Amino acid sequence: QNRCCWNCASASSFCGFCGASPTPEIAVQNRCLTYLKLPFLGHLPFLAVKHLRDPKRRQYMDMVTMQHHPVFSNIVGLQRFVIISGYEAIKSAFFDYGDAFSGRPRNPFYLLVSGGKGVILSEGSTWKEQRRFALRVLRDLGLGKSRMEEVISAEAEELVANFAALNGRPVNTKDLLSKHNKQRTTPATQQQNQHLQQQQQPASPTTTNTSISNNNNTSISNNNNTSISNNNNTSISNNNNTSISNNNNTSISNNNNTSISNNNNTSISNINNTSISNIKNTSISNNNNTSISNNNNTSISNINNTSISNNNNNTSISNNNNTNISNNNTSISNNNNTNISNNNTSISNNNNTSISNINNTNISNNNNTNISNNNNTRISNSNNSNISNNKNNTKNNTCKNNENNTTIKNYINNNPDFKATIDHVTNVTQVGSPAQFLTIFYPFLCQPWIVKLLPGLNRSVISRDWLSEACQARVNRIRQKFNEEFGEDIVDNASAAEPVNFVEAYLREQRRRLAAGESTLGSFDDEQLVQTVLDLYIAGSDTTTSTLGWLLLYSALHPDEQRQCQAELATELSEAPVRLDDRRRLHRVLAFIDEGMRMSSILVHNVDRQVALLNICAVFLIQKLNKHLLNIAALRVLRDTEFLGYLIPASAIVFINLYGHHRDPRYFPNPSEFKPSRFLDSDGRYQASQYLIPFGLGRRSCLGESLAKAEVFLLFASLLQKFNIELTDECLKLGEDLLVGTDGIVRAPEPHQLRLVPRD
Numbered sequence: 064q065n066r067c068c069w070n071c072a073s074a075s076s077f078c079g080f081c082g083a084s085p086t087p088e089i090a091v092q093n094r095c096l097t098y099l100k101l102p103f104l105g106h107l108p109f110l111a112v113k114h115l116r117d118p119k120r121r122q123y124m125d126m127v128t129m130q131h132h133p134v135f136s137n138i139v140g141l142q143r144f145v146i147i148s149g150y151e152a153i154k155s156a157f158f159d160y161g162d163a164f165s166g167r168p169r170n171p172f173y174l175l176v177s178g179g180k181g182v183i184l185s186e187g188s189t190w191k192e193q194r195r196f197a198l199r200v201l202r203d204l205g206l207g208k209s210r211m212e213e214v215i216s217a218e219a220e221e222l223v224a225n226f227a228a229l230n231g232r233p234v235n236t237k238d239l240l241s242k243h244n245k246q247r248t249t250p251a252t253q254q255q256n257q258h259l260q261q262q263q264q265p266a267s268p269t270t271t272n273t274s275i276s277n278n279n280n281t282s283i284s285n286n287n288n289t290s291i292s293n294n295n296n297t298s299i300s301n302n303n304n305t306s307i308s309n310n311n312n313t314s315i316s317n318n319n320n321t322s323i324s325n326n327n328n329t330s331i332s333n334i335n336n337t338s339i340s341n342i343k344n345t346s347i348s349n350n351n352n353t354s355i356s357n358n359n360n361t362s363i364s365n366i367n368n369t370s371i372s373n374n375n376n377n378t379s380i381s382n383n384n385n386t387n388i389s390n391n392n393t394s395i396s397n398n399n400n401t402n403i404s405n406n407n408t409s410i411s412n413n414n415n416t417s418i419s420n421i422n423n424t425n426i427s428n429n430n431n432t433n434i435s436n437n438n439n440t441r442i443s444n445s446n447n448s449n450i451s452n453n454k455n456n457t458k459n460n461t462c463k464n465n466e467n468n469t470t471i472k473n474y475i476n477n478n479p480d481f482k483a484t485i486d487h488v489t490n491v492t493q494v495g496s497p498a499q500f501l502t503i504f505y506p507f508l509c510q511p512w513i514v515k516l517l518p519g520l521n522r523s524v525i526s527r528d529w530l531s532e533a534c535q536a537r538v539n540r541i542r543q544k545f546n547e548e549f550g551e552d553i554v555d556n557a558s559a560a561e562p563v564n565f566v567e568a569y570l571r572e573q574r575r576r577l578a579a580g581e582s583t584l585g586s587f588d589d590e591q592l593v594q595t596v597l598d599l600y601i602a603g604s605d606t607t608t609s610t611l612g613w614l615l616l617y618s619a620l621h622p623d624e625q626r627q628c629q630a631e632l633a634t635e636l637s638e639a640p641v642r643l644d645d646r647r648r649l650h651r652v653l654a655f656i657d658e659g660m661r662m663s664s665i666l667v668h669n670v671d672r673q674v675a676l677l678n679i680c681a682v683f684l685i686q687k688l689n690k691h692l693l694n695i696a697a698l699r700v701l702r703d704t705e706f707l708g709y710l711i712p713a714s715a716i717v718f719i720n721l722y723g724h725h726r727d728p729r730y731f732p733n734p735s736e737f738k739p740s741r742f743l744d745s746d747g748r749y750q751a752s753q754y755l756i757p758f759g760l761g762r763r764s765c766l767g768e769s770l771a772k773a774e775v776f777l778l779f780a781s782l783l784q785k786f787n788i789e790l791t792d793e794c795l796k797l798g799e800d801l802l803v804g805t806d807g808i809v810r811a812p813e814p815h816q817l818r819l820v821p822r823d
């Protein structure tokens with residue numbers, strides 16, 4: 064009589080499937096779905112059978128979780144999972160039970176990849192202290208304020224220029240968006256990032272009117288649109304908007320006013336009216352248009368209206384080793400006896416940038432580089448070189464402090480090989496081997512000696528160590544400079560100038576604690592610092608990129624809504640660039656963004672994990688499950704908690720069903736309809752909804768919410784202002800599949816191409 068199903072008869076505390084406690088008054092509230100729990104396997108086999116009957120996995124799980132159980136539970140292997148669905152239950156979990164539900168999974172696997180430190184996977188007093196500190200520092204550094212707005216606006220301009228250069232040709236928007244995201248994140252690493260993307264793409268041409276010859280030993284691929292590889296003594300003619308990389312002794316001429324000749328390991332993208340000659344170890348003087356000489360492993364993209372003129376004798380611009388320069392609407396003039404050499408340096412020169420080095424000037428940008436720049440220039444160089452130049456400086460300013468104006472995301476850049484960085488981040492976040500699966504469901508397998516035997520798991524651990532070491536090296540360099548610059552003087556923030564970056568703020572906090580006579584640093588140790596930096600990097604990258612990807616896709620799918628936003632932009636701003644303040648008057652754009660975030664729910668929910676469990680027979684789907692299990696929305700119950708009549712035992716992993724909630728017709732009528740007007744009042748003014756919670760709620764809600772909102776608004780509105788976003792035939796063929804979304808920690812759109820056609 065104490066059971067809600069026959070499976071509960073022998074249960075000591077918790078019904079295997081429905082989550083009921085055998086205590087009668089609690090059990091009676093539950094409806095058990097009569098699944099048997101098997102020893103060691105839990106509910107896996109039954110979930111699989113159920114799934115076979117319902118191929119529409121996501122809809123089925125939404126139905127189960129939304130309609131039957133605000134609290135839905137099962138055991139997989141030895142691990143109990145609980146899914147909380149429905150706004151009232153979610154709100155109650157976040158607020159009424161905020162403390163009990165504020166843990167993160169303590170499974171040995173999570174500990175292996177995070178060390179239990181940082182912000183995302185830490186808990187208890189360490190997490191509270193670190194979260195409070197990170198929030199304060201990010202706010203002081205300018206997140207959501209004008210300082211950050213300048214950085215994001217500059218990125219928006221660059222993003223617009225890069226899309227404009229495609230002139231409406233189909234493009235996989237994710238490539239450009241993530242390139243920019245990575246630039247915002249790690250400006251020094253654009254070149255490596257491009258190479259990474261190139262490797263991920265098939266090396267086949269994707270546009271028409273392109274002629275391609277591939278000869279022996281060719282290793283060139285250009286993503287999206289045209290890909291051309293040329294090698295030894297090859298001659299190629301290419302039309303407008305062609306991206307070309309060339310190896311040894313290759314001569315290329317591009318029509319439509321583009322002329323390029325490249326020798327030796329040079330990669331160049333030139334668009335419209337650009338003339339470039341690249342000859343090994345050569346110094347070239349060129350007039351008009353663009354002239355660049357590049358040696359060894361140099362990648363340069365000059366897009367639209369770029370003019371680099373090196374006049375007069377003895378002028379040489381050499382970009383050596385791993386140099387990546389993007390110049391948009393940039394004019395660089397180097398006159399008389401000027402020598403600029405950039406080693407291991409990344410320079411992004413955005414719109415309206417002017418760099419003049421005049422007369423007997425020698426600028427060397429090596430590690431720890433000094434650079435002087437003039438008017439309206441934004442140059443960010445990482446790899447120990449970080450230079451920003453203030454507005455309206457007419458003189459050359461040399462930056463002493465190379466960390467100046469570095470955003471938090473730059474710190475990961477201590478390793479020149481960005482591809483390796485990305486790979487390692489992927490290994491940590493996008494887990495996917497059966498070994499990882501096993502250790503999450505059977506934690507006792509997570510022993511050091513077993514880990515070494517399981518390649519999939521070992522890879523995650525090695526990558527996490529690699530990233531930690533890279534961050535640690537970076538922190539050490541900042542610490543050294545900090546000590547050199549300030550000696551022992553600074554003990555608190557009030558006695559010196561504001562810290563210029565997160566690491567410096569952290570170092571100051573360490574000193575303040577020691578000076579205050581505190582015996583230990585508490586949670587402010589170096590390992591904690593390194594993990595926090597990694598957390599911010601990881602949490603802030605693909606989230607924003609994917610959100611923008613969805614917004615562009617929804618714009619293309621709903622041209623009427625798109626036009627209304629564009630009309631609003633035209634009426635309110637005319638041609639003026641979008642500013643954060645404009646949020647007060649761009650009601651339609653805000654409503655569009657909210658609706659896009661509701662529909663996409665990029666940090667999905669637990670249901671998807673459950674869904675993947677149903678595919679137990681297919682190893683590759685188990686791999687997807689593993690990805691979901693690292694979803695940062697996973698919480699741990701800190702103590703046995705009675706929640707809405709269900710007893711949730713300590714150590715259960717709890718997922719909040721954000722995706723299901725955002726499709727709940729009680730709060731969003733006709734939820735599958737894309738309808739931005741649901742966020743507008745009767746006067747057409749933007750009206751935020753308390754039910755839209757893509758950033759979570761309560762204590763563990765998103766720490767980067769204001770930054771993410773600023774980025775998404777500025778970038779999306781700027782793109783809408785300049786382009787008509789259109790579907791391609793490929794999208795039409797994909798049909799509904801286009802909106803399924805990828806598996807993984809972040810739900811991104813399925814790969815697709817769009818056209819961004821410049822507006823008159």
Ligand code: HEM
Binds near residue numbers: 182598603695
């Ligand atoms: C559109 C973009 C973004 C979305 C939709 C998003 C969403 C979320 C959500 C739903 C959570 C809460 C998970 C939970 O309840 O446990 C979260 C946590 C977090 N987010 Fe974001 N996020 C975004 C961008 C960012 C950015 C740009 C940053 C970095 C500055 C960031 C840093 C974090 C951190 C550190 C946490 C963990 C907070 C904690 O555990 O205390 N996020 N995010």
